[in-house]
Amino acid sequence: MHTPTSARQIDGARFRAVLGSYPTGVAIVTCIDEHGLPAGMVIGTFTSVSLDPPLIGYLPMKTSRTFARMGGSPSFCVNILAADQESVCQHFASAAEDKFAGLAWHPSPAGNPVLDGVVAWIDCDYASVTEVGDHYIVLGGVLDMALERDTSPLLFFQRGYGRFTPGPLVAAAERETIEAVQLAEIGRDEMEAVAVELEAECSLVAAVGGDVVYVATENRSPDFRLRSRLGLRVPCAPPLGPLFVGGPGAPGDAEWIGRLGRADQDTIDASLAQLERVRTRGWSIALQGPDEGENLEEMVALYSDRHRTPGQERRLLEAAKERAGLHEPADLPDDGRYDLRHLSVPVRDGAGRVVLVLRLSALPPGASLLQVRQWLARLQQSAARLEHTITARRARSPAPRLRA
Known part of the structure; x- marks a missing residue:
């Protein structure tokens, strides 16, 4: 296997824009750190990997201080967020010192935090942690899991949050x-x-x-x-x-x-x-x-389409805020x-x-x-x-x- 040299020629903004056209679920990985305190981080790269043995995976950045802090725990829990939990996601993504302040949670069988209101949780131990580029690939061996709510999950798409609507x-x-x-x-x-x-x-x-x-x-x-x-x-x-x-x-x-x-x-x-x-x-x-005219009307027309994208919605919201x-x-x-x-x-x-x-x-x-x-x-x-x-x-x- 070789490392493609063409990867160095791809602009970061372009990379994010193209890959952002593929929707991903949003989860929060939690644990109890070596000091006995709850820790957690938002991930948008969670995936199932194997059924036999049962493995899942996610990709934290190598520069993540939260992931470094979580490394002292023998296990972790993946919390799959519900569509109405965008505020929880924003809170964990913020610079708040205590990410669990004001949030209700209960311990999983392995003792890791399960946030109230999530769609599901998955307890895991570390099967492997591999360095790849500017991220780690973390493989987790599934210890236990459960569905908590019968509801739609939170999705991340084109730098915006949304939900799958059946x-x-x-x-x-x-x-x-x-x-x-x-x-x-x-x-x-x-x-x-x-x-x-x-x-x-x-x-x-x-x-x-x-x-x-x-x-x-x-x-x-x-x-x-x-x-x-x-x-x-x-x-x-x-x-x-x-x-x-x-x-x-x-x-x-x-x-x-x-x-x-x-x-x-x-x-x-x-x-x-x-x-x-x-x-x-x-x-x-x-x-x-x-400066109002056809451009604003076109944004409204795109938003009115039932198949609009989060990017189209975001542009209209930004235009509205500019005209506030x-x-x-x-x-x-x-x-x-x-x-x-x-x-x-x-x-x-x-x-x-x-x-x-x-x-x-x-x-x-x-x-x-x-x-x-x-x-x-x-x-x-x-x-x-x-x-x-x-x-x-x-x-x-x-x-x-x-x-x-």
């Missing part, structure tokens, strides 16, 4: 979208009346599966003949979708903020301030940026002129939950604050009538109804 779950999301469309049909007359009266685009959007989805739209703007937004969706993540946060089909406050990923404290604080402004005002506003300052501005001077991307008001059911948002867009540029307030008042008028209609119809029949 057909029945896709069907469930489609049912929720259908229910949202049926609910929007109740408000179609109001939506169309606003579009005609204001010569603008008026849409009804709903929160479905953590996304904000356009479920009905009408464009009567003489100047903006836009591609139809019907069916388009964006992630309910800062600064998007604040009116829905905490309601049916949308993330709660902590999950909404968590979708920022590894954000600095200033970004987190700014997002929380935007959320609070929306809740205090009772409506949402987004301004048009100077255009959403929910703290100050709206009376003498200002405003180019609106959209103006939105909530539509609530009888229980006070936001089930739809009435959104106005494709508006003339350079609007005065007085004009913005007039548009807002007209939207709120229609939203109030729509709320009354929804409440009355649901009193007669429970359908359509969005899942909480």
Whole structure:
């Protein structure tokens, strides 16, 4: 066997990009170190190796201080993370001194930490450790193993985390979208009346599966003949979708903020301030940026494809974060002129939950604050009538109804 010289000619970024197109599971290897303390590290290179004898393998970096610390233990445990444990993964990948602080775990038969909520765990001893390039290949002889939860695993793909979604779950999301469309049909007359009266685009959007989805739209703007937004969706993540946060089909406050990923404290604080402004005002506003156009619309279209990749999702989230300052501005001077991307008001059911948002867009540029307030008042008028209609119809029949 020989070492190929061509490997030295491959750029590291290119190597990661190409290999990142192959999804891998995410696991945390744990043990009790020689001082009797729990230790653990994230691995994305775990694999089964042999059935007879039962062997598994993973590849830690040779520079890993955690792996060096774990070498004093005669055994280790592979914890296969569940799709809802991305925060656990991020915690172990962080620079936190105590990776087990605040995390619940229990000992495996070999005494190694098994994190609560994992899909499965595998206790192993060391069959071999071999140096290869800048990594070790660790082979573990399986001592014991068990399934903990019947749920989807966490996947790593194109530098992003996600989950495998089987057909029945896709069907469930489609049912929720259908229910949202049926609910929007109740408000179609109001939506169309606003579009005609204001010569603008008026849409009804709903929160479905953590996304904000356009479920009905009408464009009567003489100047903006836009591609139809019907069916388009964006992630309910800062600064998007604040009116829905905490309601049916949308993330709660902590999950909404968590979708920022590894954000600095200033970004987190700014997002929380935007959320609070929306809740205090009772409506949402987004301004048009100077460089917005086909590129952003194309990113939204790619995200709306059910077969989107984590890379496409990440690019849209990054674009949204870059434009965060255009959403929910703290100050709206009376003498200002405003180019609106959209103006939105909530539509609530009888229980006070936001089930739809009435959104106005494709508006003339350079609007005065007085004009913005007039548009807002007209939207709120229609939203109030729509709320009354929804409440009355649901009193007669429970359908359509969005899942909480």
